[in-house]
Amino acid sequence: MEKTFMTGNEAIAEAAIQAGCRHFFGYPITPQSEIPEYMSKRLPKMGGVYLQAESEVAAINMLFGAAGTGARVMTSSSSPGISLMQEGISYIAAARLPCVIVNIMRGGPGLGGIQPSQSDYFQATKGGGHGDYHLIVLAPHTLQEAVYLTMNSFDLADKYRNPVMILGDGYMGQMMEPVSFPKLTPRHTPKGWALTGAKDRPANLVKTLYLDPEALEKHNLVINQTIQKIKKEEVQVETYHTDDAEIIIAAYGTVARIAKTAIEVLRNKGLKVGLIRPITVFPFPCKIFEELADRRFLVVEMSFGQMLEDVQLSLGRKASVHFYGRTGVVPSYDEIIVEVEKLVK
C-alpha cells in the first residue's frame, strides 16, 4: 500500500476524512493545531464544513448540534482546551450522540506546558464532565495505529451512540512517520434518532433534561447498559513478550513504543521482560492483568501515576506493582531499562 510521510496530527485528520467525517469544529492550541489546519484546507473542498469557533466551549457545543443531525463530526484540542469542553462532552454523552474528540495531551495542570504528557488519563477514562457516563478512549502508540483507530472510532461512536476520544500526546501529534490508509467501507449504523427535519415521520427529540427522577434513572440505565456492553465487547490490548516474562511493563501510547525498545535491550541482556499495552484505556483490559497477576509489574507513564490505579485495581492488592513516571518530560528507554534493572537487583 502507498505510504505517505505525515505528522501524527495530519494522519489523524486524514483518517477522519476518509472515515466520512465532513464537519469539524475546533480552536487552535499547541501541540495539535495541525489537525484544524489540515481540516480547514480539505473539508471545504469536499462539501464539508470547517469552522474555527471562538473558543473550545463553543466548538464542543457546535459539535453537539452537528452530531444531533447524525453527521460524522469531530473536534480536536489539547489538555487545557479539553478541560474547557467537559460540560459539552457530558451533554453529548447524556444525549447519546456519536462524535469523535481528539486530545493530543500536553503537560498540566493549568496551562502547564506544550511538551507531551499523559496526565489527562483520569479525565479521559473516568468521566471528565459530570454525571454517569464514560467515553470510549482509544490510545494509539504509532502513527499507523492512530490512522486505524481514528477510522474505527466513527464506527464505534455510531454503533453505541457514545462519544469516542482519541488519546494521543504531543510527540504523536508532532512526529512524522510513514502511514498508509486502507480502503475503508464505513459501517453506517442507521440513525433513526437523528434530527433531520421530521418530514413524513414523527418528530425526534434530543435532550439531556429529565426532571422526573424515575425517567432520569431509566435514561441513565440505558447509558449504563451501553457502557457495560462496551466493556464486554470492545476491549483492545496488545501483549508483547509476556509469555515467559517475569517482569511486565504496563504502558500505553508513545511510552509503550519506547518501552518496546527497552524490552528489546533488556531481553538481549537475558532479562525476561514483557509489555501489556492497553489500546482501549476505556474499556480497560482488566482481564489480561488478572491472568498475569503472578508476575511483577512496572507501570510507566508520562504522569505521576494515573493508569497505575487501573492496573492496581485489575491485579488486586497482593500483586507487586512498581511505578516510574515523568511529567513534562518524555522518559527515554535508557531510563526504563534502569528502572527494570532496579527491580531485578
Add this chain to the structure above:
Amino acid sequence: MNPSENPLYANVTMAGFGGQGLMFIGKLLAYSAMKAGMNVTWIPSYGPEMRGGTANCTVVLSGREIGSPVITSPQALIIMNNPSLDAFEARLQNNGHLFLNSSLVTNETRREDIKVVRIPANDVALEVGEKRAANMVMLGAYVEQTKVVTKSLIFEGLKEFFGKKMEFLDVNKRAFEAGMRCVQDGS
C-alpha cells in the same frame, strides 16, 4: 538486540539555528529512507521557537519496526552552531560521528572518544552558489560517511519536496554533492 547494533538501523540528531534548514534535511533523509522501504521516524523539537532560535530534530531509520523514536544518545550529530554543540556533544554515543559545520562552529569539542568530521558548510555552499544550502552540504557529508541512503534517493526526495522550483533543486543537488566530496577528500 540493542537497536544500535542492528545493521539496518541508524539514528541522527541535527541541531542549529532556526532557519538553517535542519528540520528540512531531517525530513528529506527520513523521506528518502522511506522510499527505500525502511521504517522511519522524525521528531522535531517543538516549542515557542522562531528564526534565529535553536531547533533540532531526530531521525531514526530501521529495517525493522521502530520502537522508541526518542533517542537520548544518538549515533551521529549534525551540528550547525556553537550553542548546539554545547547542548548536544555530551549526548553523542561512544565512537559516534560528530559532523561540525566548521564555518560557524568555532568552539572545540571536549570529546576524545568520537570521530569528528569538520565541514565548512557555509563556505562550500557559497562556492556552489547558494549560501542557504549549507544544510544540504552537511547532509551530503552525513550520507557519504554513513551510507544510510543513496544519493539518488535523496535526489528523488528533493524533487518531491521542491516540486516545480527547478532552480532550487539544482543548487541543492550541487550542495549535497559538494558535501559528499568534502568527506571523500578528507578520508
